[in-house]
Amino acid sequence: MHVSRSTVRVALASALGLSLATAAQAQATARRPDPPATLTKEQLAAKEIYKQLVEINTTAEHGSTTKAAEAMAARFRAAGFPEKDIFLGGAAPTKGNIVVRYHGKGERKPLLLLAHLDVVEAKREDWNRDPFQFGEEDGFFYGRGSADDKPMASIFVASLIRMKAEGYVPDRDIILALTADEEGGPDNGVQWLIKNHMQLITAEYALNEGGGGSYKNWKPLLHAVQATEKVPVNYALKVTNKGGHSSVPVRDNAIYHLAVGLAKLADYTFPVQLNDVTKVFFERTAAIETPEMGAAMRALVKNPADAQAAATISKQPRYSSMLRTTCVATRLFGGHADNALPQLATANVNCRIVPNVPPEQIRQELLRIMGDTAITIAPTPALPPSAPSPLTAELMDPVEQLTKQMWPGTPVIPQMSTGATDGRFLREVGIPTYGVSGLFGDMDDNRAHGRDERTLVKSFFEGHEFLWKLVKSLTSRKPIS
Numbered sequence: 001m002h003v004s005r006s007t008v009r010v011a012l013a014s015a016l017g018l019s020l021a022t023a024a025q026a027q028a029t030a031r032r033p034d035p036p037a038t039l040t041k042e043q044l045a046a047k048e049i050y051k052q053l054v055e056i057n058t059t060a061e062h063g064s065t066t067k068a069a070e071a072m073a074a075r076f077r078a079a080g081f082p083e084k085d086i087f088l089g090g091a092a093p094t095k096g097n098i099v100v101r102y103h104g105k106g107e108r109k110p111l112l113l114l115a116h117l118d119v120v121e122a123k124r125e126d127w128n129r130d131p132f133q134f135g136e137e138d139g140f141f142y143g144r145g146s147a148d149d150k151p152m153a154s155i156f157v158a159s160l161i162r163m164k165a166e167g168y169v170p171d172r173d174i175i176l177a178l179t180a181d182e183e184g185g186p187d188n189g190v191q192w193l194i195k196n197h198m199q200l201i202t203a204e205y206a207l208n209e210g211g212g213g214s215y216k217n218w219k220p221l222l223h224a225v226q227a228t229e230k231v232p233v234n235y236a237l238k239v240t241n242k243g244g245h246s247s248v249p250v251r252d253n254a255i256y257h258l259a260v261g262l263a264k265l266a267d268y269t270f271p272v273q274l275n276d277v278t279k280v281f282f283e284r285t286a287a288i289e290t291p292e293m294g295a296a297m298r299a300l301v302k303n304p305a306d307a308q309a310a311a312t313i314s315k316q317p318r319y320s321s322m323l324r325t326t327c328v329a330t331r332l333f334g335g336h337a338d339n340a341l342p343q344l345a346t347a348n349v350n351c352r353i354v355p356n357v358p359p360e361q362i363r364q365e366l367l368r369i370m371g372d373t374a375i376t377i378a379p380t381p382a383l384p385p386s387a388p389s390p391l392t393a394e395l396m397d398p399v400e401q402l403t404k405q406m407w408p409g410t411p412v413i414p415q416m417s418t419g420a421t422d423g424r425f426l427r428e429v430g431i432p433t434y435g436v437s438g439l440f441g442d443m444d445d446n447r448a449h450g451r452d453e454r455t456l457v458k459s460f461f462e463g464h465e466f467l468w469k470l471v472k473s474l475t476s477r478k479p480i481s
């Protein structure tokens with residue numbers, strides 16, 4: 001996930017982290033789950049691919065996703081995938097993507113598996129180890145990308161190769177896309193594929209990062225499925241003025257106009273707007289929250305106009321952001337000399353808009369809130385709507401069943417992320433996309449994008465098992481065994 005885009009797990013974890021903090025302190029810290037005592041040959045194969053991917057530097061600054069894509073292509077060739085089913089390409093020499101098609105019976109539209117190959121920059125001097133050396137220590141796998149997003153990438157590669165070896169014939173094609181520049185940069189692989197090779201990735205729906213499980217004190221707390229996300233839009237606010245000598249001030253001042261407008265924005269709270277995903281999110285999160293918060297969540301789902309319930313939930317900033325569109329000033333600039341009345345004052349307001357609300361509507365609303373005709377806001381490009389992906393039984397039933405089987409008693413919680421992932425681009429072109437992984441992490445110690453990034457060994461292999469079974473279930477219509 002992008003540096004400015006929080007992961008679902010982080011979002012949810014930090015939300016819960018605050019209100020559950022007292023409960024957490026009261027509880028003795030449980031033991032960290034142990035790695036499996038021995039590994040099966042399938043687990044060893046997945047670990048080998050994971051190690052290889054972590055050790056290929058795929059940062060935008062110094063690395064190359066092309067190298068990683070080519071390394072995976074070599075594995076598919078060696079496993080007997082025909083050349084025509086392996087596509088390599090990208091917007092720039094170091095921004096390669098790979099798309100592999102595993103043919104099925106064609107009874108249904110394909111299933112798309114998406115993961116990004118690129119990682120956030122990691123500097124040796126910032127880390128306690130070499131970030132591009134795969135490490136295993138104290139029950140964790142270490143390295144840049146070991147959490148975001150190379151577990152999913154390697155698990156998907158290993159699963160397709162294993163299917164081939166086992167002669168598995170799915171009822172639909174399975175497409176795997178491993179892409180560049182999810183973390184930022186001009187050469188986003190998903191956007192590039194949509195623009196140039198849409199037929200390669202056209203699918204009924206997609207599985208992506210953005211979901212996953214959370215441990216609290218090493219006990220599984222929840223399993224998140226990301227089904228929608230807010231849309232980030234920047235608004236450029238501007239006030240111009242003829243200015244003059246500062247020794248003769250007048251009330252009509254560009255900085256004051258802007259400051260007063262921003263102060264009104266600071267006091268404004270957008271109305272509650274729930275959707276099918278956030279309704280279920282609050283319903284189910286209520287069960288694992290404090291009694292007061294839980295009651296407010298249930299009340300608001302019943303009656304979205306319940307102002308008191310909304311106020312209680314809004315005390316937690318993450319939850320507040322899931323209730324509504326948010327807009328916040330993030331940059332400010334004004335004036336041209338210490339002794340001159342300002343001729344220009346500008347600000348950037350960053351909004352996170354709930355799905356299906358056009359950015360123009362929010363622009364009009366900002367103007368209305370600030371109520372000052374001196375302030376102008378540049379129009380933003382229209383965005384295609386990115387509807388929440390429907391929580392279908394086809395997907396949710398096996399996710400619930402597997403969760404029950406593997407982490408008994410752990411609720412599956414659908415989620416709208418307040419940040420953004422590549423899932424948005426797929427949803428915009430009509431491919432419903434779900435962040436689901438079966439990969440669990442410690443909600444109080446998420447190191448994605450940070451120092452000494454890691455994934456619990458046990459979690460990697462559980463995610464491996466979960467995704468293998470899930471993908472088989474979604475491509476065979478057979479009950480999970």
Ligand SMILES: [Zn+2]
Pocket residue numbers: 001002116148149182209
């Ligand atoms: Zn990611």
